[in-house]
Amino acid sequence: MNRDEFLKAVKEDPYQIENADASFKKDKEIVLAAVNQNGSVLEYADASLKKDKEIVLAAVKNAGNAIEFADKSLKKNKEIVMTAIEEMGYYIEHADASLKKDKEIVLAAIKSDANALEYVDASFKKDKKIVLMAVSSKSSALEFADNSLKKDKEIVMIAVKQNGYSLKYADNSLKKDREVVLEAVKTNGNSLDDVDQSLKKDKEITLNAVKSEGRSLEYADASFKKDKEIVLAAVNQAGVDAIEFADKSLKKDKDIVKASKKK
Numbered sequence: 001m002n003r004d005e006f007l008k009a010v011k012e013d014p015y016q017i018e019n020a021d022a023s024f025k026k027d028k029e030i031v032l033a034a035v036n037q038n039g040s041v042l043e044y045a046d047a048s049l050k051k052d053k054e055i056v057l058a059a060v061k062n063a064g065n066a067i068e069f070a071d072k073s074l075k076k077n078k079e080i081v082m083t084a085i086e087e088m089g090y091y092i093e094h095a096d097a098s099l100k101k102d103k104e105i106v107l108a109a110i111k112s113d114a115n116a117l118e119y120v121d122a123s124f125k126k127d128k129k130i131v132l133m134a135v136s137s138k139s140s141a142l143e144f145a146d147n148s149l150k151k152d153k154e155i156v157m158i159a160v161k162q163n164g165y166s167l168k169y170a171d172n173s174l175k176k177d178r179e180v181v182l183e184a185v186k187t188n189g190n191s192l193d194d195v196d197q198s199l200k201k202d203k204e205i206t207l208n209a210v211k212s213e214g215r216s217l218e219y220a221d222a223s224f225k226k227d228k229e230i231v232l233a234a235v236n237q238a239g240v241d242a243i244e245f246a247d248k249s250l251k252k253d254k255d256i257v258k259a260s261k262k263k
Contacts, residue, residue, distance in 0.1 A: 007033060014038040022046070031055055039063030042070065053077065060084045067094045081105060089113030092120065106130065114138035117145065128152065135159045139166040147171065156180055164188030164212075172196065181205055189213030189237075192220065206230055214238025217245040226250065235259045 001009065007030050010016045014037040017025060024030050026046040032055055034041045039062030042050065049055045051071040059066035060080055064087030067080065074080050076096040082105060084091040089112030092100060099105045101121040109116035110130065114137035117125060124130045126146040134141035135155055139162035142150065149155050151171040157180060159166040164184030167175060168191070174180045176196040184191040185205055189212035192200070199205055200221045207230055209216045214237035217225060224230045226247040232255060234242035240260040243251055250256055 003027070003030075006030065010034045011037060014041045017041050018044045020044075025049075028052065028055065032058060035059035035062060035066065037062070039066035040069075042066045043068075045069075047071070050074075053080070056080055057083065064088050064091045067091055070094075072096065075099075078102070078105065082108060085109040085112055085116070087112070089116035090119065092116050093118075095119075097121070107133075110134050110137070110141075114141040115144065117141045118143075122146070125149075128155070131155055132158065135166075139163040140169075142166045142169040145169075150174075153177065153180065157183060160184035160191070161187060164191035167191040168194045175199075178202065178205070182208060185209035185216075186212055189216035190219070192216045193218075195219075203227070203230070207233055210234035210242070211237055214242035215245070217242050220245070222247070228253065228256070232256055232259055236262075 006024055010030055011033050014034040017034045026048060031045045031049050035055060035058050039059035042059040051073055056070045056074045057080055060083045064084040067084040075094060076098055081095045081099050085108055089109035092109040106120045106124050110133055114134040117134045126148060131145045131149050132155060135158050139159040142159040151173055156170045156174050160180060160183045164187040167184040175194055176198055178199060181195050181199050182205055185208045189209040192209040206220050206224045210230055210233045214234035217234040226249055228250060231246045231250050235256050236259050243260055
């Protein structure tokens with residue numbers, strides 16, 4: 001296949017460049033045509049063109065993940081990195097460390113995807129305003145906050161009110177905080193698994209947990225697995241799946257069996 005034929009072919013199927021002759025992988029017009037169709041094929045371009053800003057910018061505009069294949073010199077380029085993260089914030093992972101310290105870049109990344117907090121400079125993971133922004137958007141971002149902010153009740157409350165699952169990322173001191181725990185189990189009953197033992201004997205907490213997710217009965221204190229009110233609430237939510245975790249004394253209770261058949 002001559003050059004003109006290959007240029008036409010790559011416009012129809014950009015992955016043709018993967019197994020192309022080395023001369024075609026060094027040909028700017030061919031590579032540009034390929035990345036304009038699918039930016040990810042930058043991976044197969046000659047190293048010399050992975051340093052070419054025009055090529056890399058075209059690739060990233062088409063597919064933000066193409067930044068992974070750019071030469072390290074262009075991972076320091078703010079325009080290229082910004083283009084990638086505006087598509088998907090966590091592409092900041094591939095940016096140069098210098099840009100992970102750039103507040104404008106960091107804010108744009110977190111706005112695009114709160115879990116981009118994982119890849120930003122450590123200084124931003126200690127920044128309460130940044131972490132609040134991330135956690136307010138996606139509760140799971142709490143996992144990537146600095147430990148000092150996992151002790152911050154305001155931040156943790158915002159997270160667990162969205163999804164109690166994020167309680168697992170909170171400091172142990174807040175897993176003993178009744179107010180925090182109660183909010184967590186209301187939004188995700190399975191967060192009962194992460195509650196401090198001192199609160200697992202709190203009936204209101206357990207009752208709210210099983211009302212949210214009946215199968216969270218698995219994580220309840222043994223005394224509550226014998227409590228008909230708790231077990232019935234669990235079965236009303238999850239049906240027969242919850243009976244598995246009830247004490248054997250209640251597994252044949254007529255009211256509980258009846259409730260399980262309604263689900």
